[in-house]
Amino acid sequence: MGSVRSIETARRGVQPCLPASAPEPPMVEPPIMDVTVVLLDGGFPSTAIGPIEIFHSAGMLWNKLHGTAHQPRFRVRVASVDGASVASICSMTITPACSIHDIEQSDIVILAAASCDAQMRIVRETPLVPWLRKIHAQGTYIGAVCTSALFLAEAGLLDGRQATTHWGVAEGLQQRYPNVRWRPDLFVTEDDRILCSGGVYASFDISLYLVEKFCGHEIAVQCAKSLLISMPRSRQSGYAVIPLSRPHTDERIRQIEEYLQQHFVGDVSIGVLADIVAMSPRNFIRRFRAATGRLPGAYVQLLRVTAAKEMLENGTASIQEICSAIGYEDIAFFRNLFKRHTGVTPTEYRRRFARVSFERGELEAGRTVA
Numbered sequence: 618m619g620s621v622r623s624i625e626t627a628r629r630g631v632q633p634c635l636p637a638s639a640p641e642p643p644m645v646e647p648p649i650m651d652v653t654v655v656l657l658d659g660g661f662p663s664t665a666i667g668p669i670e671i672f673h674s675a676g677m678l679w680n681k682l683h684g685t686a687h688q689p690r691f692r693v694r695v696a697s698v699d700g701a702s703v704a705s706i707c708s709m710t711i712t713p714a715c716s717i718h719d720i721e722q723s724d725i726v727i728l729a730a731a732s733c734d735a736q737m738r739i740v741r742e743t744p745l746v747p748w749l750r751k752i753h754a755q756g757t758y759i760g761a762v763c764t765s766a767l768f769l770a771e772a773g774l775l776d777g778r779q780a781t782t783h784w785g786v787a788e789g790l791q792q793r794y795p796n797v798r799w800r801p802d803l804f805v806t807e808d809d810r811i812l813c814s815g816g817v818y819a820s821f822d823i824s825l826y827l828v829e830k831f832c833g834h835e836i837a838v839q840c841a842k843s844l845l846i847s848m849p850r851s852r853q854s855g856y857a858v859i860p861l862s863r864p865h866t867d868e869r870i871r872q873i874e875e876y877l878q879q880h881f882v883g884d885v886s887i888g889v890l891a892d893i894v895a896m897s898p899r900n901f902i903r904r905f906r907a908a909t910g911r912l913p914g915a916y917v918q919l920l921r922v923t924a925a926k927e928m929l930e931n932g933t934a935s936i937q938e939i940c941s942a943i944g945y946e947d948i949a950f951f952r953n954l955f956k957r958h959t960g961v962t963p964t965e966y967r968r969r970f971a972r973v974s975f976e977r978g979e980l981e982a983g984r985t986v987a
Contacts, residue, residue, distance in 0.1 A: 659732025679839035728765035
């Protein structure tokens with residue numbers, strides 16, 4: 618069988634032409650999503666305050682700094698388990714607006730981190746765990762910051778799913794919850810509306826990741842530049858936050874997805890992939906497409922483009938170097954592929970979305986200081 622590269626095809630679409638006199642469509646206000654940040658006892662306050670400020674700033678702070686109309690993208694509420702104030706590890710007290718019982722619906726829930734001492738007490742003594750099950754069943758995205766992944770694991774929401782947590786507690790959680798596919802090498806994981814992040818300040822990463830997911834890359838970059846923080850880190854090694862495919866339960870295809878996320882640079886034949894999961898090539902292609910919504914070659918293209926985007930955002934490698942690093946030899950093919958996926962060339966993408974530089978004399982948006 619041919620290699621994954623050999624089954625990649627560059628589809629060209631033809632955009633319809635509108636008459637010159639066609640009126641422009643009316644501006645549509647972006648939808649506002651509800652975010653609930655849940656405070657937990659004894660944690661670092663930044664795990665709550667960081668997400669609050671990032672979601673509040675999306676569509677707001679950049680616009681204010683540039684004198685354009687505000688377009689808030691999120692409505693943020695702060696809750697605690699019982700509605701009472703919560704003390705942090707550094708004696709800062711945060712007062713919520715409500716309890717979790719007052720939250721009937723939320724598009725996103727962020728669990729701030731709790732102290733290690735408080736975690737098991739919270740699990741035993743509060744209704745947080747059944748509430749998480751209920752809110753997730755309603756279609757809510759739940760993000761756990763740092764050690765709060767424990768509560769998702771206790772609720773059974775991580776069983777069979779990929780998750781991460783702080784490296785210092787990963788081994789203990791792996792032993793306690795062996796049905797979870799723990800990935801402590803990753804900063805952010807997403808699996809079937811469940812997200813986890815691997816450290817205290819990964820609360821910034823998971824929040825910006827969700828801003829990008831629901832508002833697009835440009836809004837996320839604007840938010841990061843306005844707050845002078847970096848775009849989401851992805852993993853402790855490797856290239857990029859690799860978005861999972863749409864939720865599915867095909868464990869053998871999950872195995873292949875994980876394999877491809879580690880080996881997307883080289884040529885991997887359909888036959889090799891099919892052999893890994895003991896399928897015929899034809900059955901493998903059918904199963905992969907049914908589970909992920911993509912053919913294997915298109916999936917590899919997505920991984921490579923995602924890796925190239927992060928390298929363009931965060932590094933100074935040339936386009937040719939990036940092309941080679943992600944597994945392509947033909948730079949013209951890479952440029953066309955990248956533009957098809959992102960709408961801009963690699964050079965234009967770097968110009969628009971390169972990471973803010975904090976070197977002497979350089980500020981956001983290319984302005985310089987003498």
